[in-house]
Amino acid sequence: MPELPEVETTMRGISPYLMDKKILAINVRQASLRWRVPTTINDAVDHKVTSLTRRGKYIVASTDQGSIILHLGMSGSLRIVDQPFELRKHDHVIFDLCGSKSMIYHDPRRFGCILWTDRAAHTHPLLASLGPEPLGNEFSGSYLFQRSRGKKVAVKNFIMNSGIVVGVGNIYASEALFSAGIRPGKAAGRISAAAFDTLALEIRSVLTAAIKSGGTTLRDFVNSDGEPGYFQQTLNVYGREGEPCRRCSTIIKQRVLGQRSTFYCSQCQN
Ligand SMILES: [Zn+2]
Incomplete structure (x- = not known):
């Protein structure tokens, strides 16, 4: 499943083809994703993408008409291809871009989504309730410590709750807890401030390392033969x-x- 580093790398990969570029056409071949792709998505056509950002695991492409909010779900991917191209099974939405390029949304399991909002994207219900970015300034050990007091929930579930912090998926939560020496099932409210400081650093570190290693897969987004790995x-x-x-x-x-x-390791994590 694409986690935050894959989404960040995807966003960086598509950026040169979208930023300040006009969307020439949107062809929705299969609208039944997690939520139906709205027909209002066509409001983006003939408009330039003026900003491209990631919020949690959502990619937000904004135009002066509104924003496309895209999530890769369990099995989604985006790839940039030269026109003409051959469609594959599960290629659901095609965005035609400048320079005879297209961006294809591919999603076998269809748990992802492509939505449209004509308001400020951060006020959309899916984005408004999200906690801070793990790589941003608001996120820290003391933030986790404050939010966790009195909570009996397992610390792993606590850090995977997107209302607490976004984008810490199952793999990265497990790895960060190992590096921090914290047992995943321990109640969040029983973790010390010092342990949360270490955990916050390890979460940043595991995500940053993954984004760095993802840089080498960027070529996949411009290669019509390559699945984004x-x-x-x-x-x-x-x-x-x-x-x-x-x-x-x-x-x-x-x-x-x-x-x-x-x-987890019962020796290294307690
Ligand atoms: Zn061990």
């Missing part, structure tokens, strides 16, 4: 159940928290 990183705990901890050789455990597989 998601990042292969060295993972310490995620997906390593039954394997030895890289730090202490204890066997990595798995448990389900908030209906998500959770991996």
Whole structure:
């Protein structure tokens, strides 16, 4: 599933083809995504993209008429192709751009969305309730500490709650908790200020490293043959159940928290 680093890299990858460029046509081949693609999306046609930003895992492309709000869901991707091009199965929405290029939204499972708003994008219900960006200035250990007092929720679920902080998905939550030495199931309200300081740093660090490694996949967004690859990183705990901890050789455990597989080392994390 695309997580924050993949979305950030996607946004950077499509930016040269969208920023200050006119959207010439939008062809919605399959409108039934997570929510129906509204016909008002066509209000963007013949208008330039004046800003392109990421908020959580949403990509927001704004014109002077309004904003396209796009989410890749579980299996979505965007690719830039030269016209003419061959459509593939699950290519649902095609944006024709300047310079005989098109941007194709591809999503086999259709849990993503492409929406339109003619108001300020940050006031859209999907974006208005989002917590701070993990790489932004508002996010810190003391912020997590303040928000978590009295909370019994497992710390992993706490940091994966987009109302607390956006874009910390399952893989990165597991990895950051390992690096910070915190047991994922521990109640958020019982974590010390110092431990949250470490955790906030580790969240930033794991996301920044992933974005950096994503830079090498940018070419995939301009290559009509290449699927945009998601990042292969060295993972310490995620997906390593039954394997030895890289730090202490204890066997990595798995448990389900908030209906998500959770991996941890019972020796390194407490
Ligand atoms: Zn260990």
